[in-house]
Amino acid sequence: MSLVRLGALGVGSFFCVAVLWGAVQPRDAVVPDPVKALYKHPHAIEWVHNGAGNLGITGTFDRKQLQRGFQVYKEVCSACHSINRVAFRDLADLGFTAPEIKAIAASYEVPSIDDKTGEPATRKGTPADKFPLVYPNEIAARAAQNGALPPDLSLIVKAREGGTNYIHSLINGYADAPASWTVPDGLYYNPYFKSLNIAMPPPLAADDQITYVDGTKSTREQYAKDIAVFLTWTAEPKLEARKETGLAAVIFLLIMTGLGYLSYKKVWADVKRKSA
Amino acid sequence: MSFPWAKQYQPTTEIGKFFDKQLPLPRFVYGALGAGYPTPKNLNYFYNFGVLAGVALVIQIITGVVLGMHYAANTTVAFDSVEHIMRDVNGGWMLRYMHAVGASFFFGVVYVHIFRGLYYGSYKPPREVLWMLGLVIFLLMMATAFMGYVLVWGQMSFWGATVITGLFSAIPVVGSYIQTLLLGGFSPDNATLNRFFSLHYLLPFVIFGVIILHVWALHIPGSNNPTGIAVKTEADTVPFHPYYTAKDFFGLGVYLTLFAAVVFFAPNALGEVDNYIPANPLSTPAHIVPEWYFWPFYAILRAFTVDFFFIPAKLMGVLAMFAAILLLFFLPWLDTSPVRSNSYRPLNRILFWVFVVVALVLGVAGGKPAEEPWVRLSQVFTAYYFAHFLIIIPLVSRFEKTKPLPRSISEAVLAKYGNSAPGVAAQPAE
Amino acid sequence: MATETRPLDAQLPVEGERRRDFLYVATASVAAVGAGAVVWPLINQMNPSADVLALASIDLDLSAVQPGQAVKVSWRGKPVFARHLTPEEIASANKVDVASLRDPQSLADRTKPGNAQWLITLGVCTHLGCVPLGAGEGEVRGDFGGYFCPCHGSHYDTAARVRKGPAPKNLEVPAYVFKTPTSVTIG
Secondary structure, three states, X not given: OHHXXXXXXXXXXXXXXXXXXXXXXXXXXXXXXXXXXXXXXXXXXXXXXXXXXXXXXXXXXXXHHHHHHHHHHHHOHHHOOOOOOXXXXXXXXXOOOHHHXXXXXXXXXXXXXXXXXXXXXXXXXXXXXXXXXXXXXXXXXXXXXOOOOOOOOOOOOOOOOOHHHHHHHHHOOOOOOOOOOOOOOOOEXXXXXXXXXXXXXXXXXXXXXXXXXXXXXXXXXXXXXXXXXXXXXXXXXXXXXXXXXXXXXXXXXXXHHHHHXXXXXXXXXXXXXXXX | OOOOOOOOOOOOOHHHHHHHHHOOHHHHHHHHHOOOOEEEOOOOHHHHHHHHHHHHHHHHXXXXXXXXXXOOXXXXXXXXXXXXXXXXXXXXXXXXXHHHHHHHHHHHHHHHHHHHHHHOOOOOOOOHHHXXXXXXXXXXXXXXXXXXXXXXXXXXXXXXXXXXXXXXXXXXXXXHHHHXXXXXXXXXXXXXXXXXXXXXXXXXXXHHHHHHHHHHHXXXXXXXXXXXXXXXXHHHEEEHHHHHXXXXXXXXXXXXXXXXXXXXXXXXXXXXXXXXXXXXXXOOOOOOOOOHHHHHXXXXXXXXXXXXXXXXXXXXXXXXXXXXXXXXXXXXXXXXOOOOOHHHOHHHHHHHHHHHHHHHHXXXXXXXXXXXXXXXXXXXXXXXXHHHHHHHHHHHHHHOOOOOOOXXXXXXXXXXXXXXXXXXXXXXXX | OHHXXXXXXXXXXXXXHHHHHHHHHHHHHHHXXXXXXXXXXXXXXXXXXXXXXXXXXXXXXXXXXXXXXXXXXXXXXXXXXXXXXXXXXXHHHHHOOHHHOOOOOOOHHHOOOOOOOEEEXXXXXXXXXXXXEOOOOOOOOOOOEEEEEOOOOEEEEOOOOEEEOOOOOOOOOOOEEEEXXXXXXXX
């Protein structure tokens, strides 16, 4: 068995020397990353209606805000971005009624097959359909968008660091590039975008670009908030149910744990008494 | 097996007697987890984590089987089927979050369980096989968790699969053939996804089987305890049921409460945002990291940055990562101190806490991009990791002066309550 | 059993023992409720998901179906037969004494007023779920000129009522409405 320890000594020294040999190598001078210097982290926004919102225990969405966000999506974003994981029927969560959902669905053309010729065709959407893709595939998207790919927005809030705040900051984050930074032709400077150069032109350029049906003051700040919250919902449509269930589960488990603790103390009472 | 004073199962009903004769399963359970298993009476809360790990596995198996009813292992629809679970399946979001968060909790619990074993010397004789079976479970868990993460078929799934199978390409001569064999192609694709699904479904049941062996091996010598000294008389023990079933139930309540809090209020806190982007073989995420429970080993893998004589850095990293786990199999023979518990090993106790810090720093470093100071930090701490187990521990156990041991568990318990000092000749409590 | 454990418990004051029992029972009950609450989502996940429920209705264009012909379409993953009855078929269906049938229903019960020539039923035999023959061009229509299920030999008449064989019920009529005289929404 002392052979094991001898072998261990050998193996241990081998790995130690090998890794420390790397540690003592001189490092290349660190070239400061200009992107890192200019990149800005998204700032937190207040977007909650009642409760404490995304991070709260019982936060709920503001239905009016979700509907406004949907309006922003429909009038602006949907020109290039799909929300293909969302079905029209899901809009019931936003407070739309069944006839309203039918009308919204019917205003979209979804891919289908001509039942006489079998050729690809389109038909009016139904509540069961999902929001159609804007471009049939990536190649078509890039061809139409000067080489850029507008991502599907269904999951964008969960797929980006900062989530809701990121969308809000990015939408209104366009700025003039500092002198040290050159923006290639056809791209725009946005310090909240990971590479700083974004292909999307400023989507919400001016106040009063959208006329809100609910009469909310039409400002760029409001657009950015509303679309960010709407996309939070598309990414996590079960958020409210999750928190509701969670609160009940945690309260129940606390009661069960409390009873469990008392039972545990009772069971052990005589052993502890004997020991003490 | 077990102690002479262990209570024997007594079937009282006719049905009970009938089954006891033909299939004595109740007798088996009674002896394993019931009143028939005498357990040291001084186990602390760290001894809850074995049962918690078992529960965590059961949660994974149940939610996993249910998710398998909706998941489709095909690269064209895998990601969509996960989102289908999240959006359309009744309560699917809850089941999926339980499974994803459950994996993290499983590892968290197992890490505490392992460190508890390290602190109290549970790997020492007569429990070497028990310790090694535990390590086998740990290895199987790592494989299972890795393959499960790939099933989502998001960006991190795809590139994780690429990087981890790429480890095998470091093996001289046959490496790239092995990688191709594992993937069933030249990059992760449908063949990879299907075999990972198959194995991800199988391995938890293998783990379950090894757990049965692990519990079997536990019941031969009986549980270790915070003093590390052996059970001597009946006064040292209490029956597992109701004493430890009650304690484990309470511990389980605490665990489930924390679990529910994360599942329902921060289910994505432990995940990576990139995995909500469908896999794209043409674009790598800026920063590929595995799940947090692999970070210490990932740090060791990346710590080897220069070739060591004729051995390429890549191969060194892979060798070191596997060695970092495999060396634990030899621990019972590296640590020769006759004293198990660190409560009576002043020097080794300090080294234990140093090692905890080292492991945590390696964990943090493994989650960071490969930049300074993290690279150099993980190099120094990787060196310590190997030195700790392979050089320091064998030496310490030879030269350390240990504290006197209490004569029995009962005496130690009495000392704790202030009636007696350890090492003083006290009558065994009776 | 109870008498065997008595000696241990007997040393305790009776009062404390009772409080203990209550605590244990309460803890076990709460745990049992919790286990039950966990089982429900595990079962409920097997129910049809939201996207499946949403596909519950389809539109069908009947303009090209001539008298005597039928079309077969898929609704909720099951075939639906839409049959354009000829006047003779209607007459033969109405001739039958409803009371004599295994599942007594008149043709009028099974069609919409004003559209009695359109017989719309599920194409699922009520015996064990095979698809009966008779909707396609040239298929056998059984002894009563309606549908015939080849699996176990159930015969349906021109109102798709079971007349012979093991089937217990007439072919089911789904919920549907005529949007125009030749277009119908099923479901």
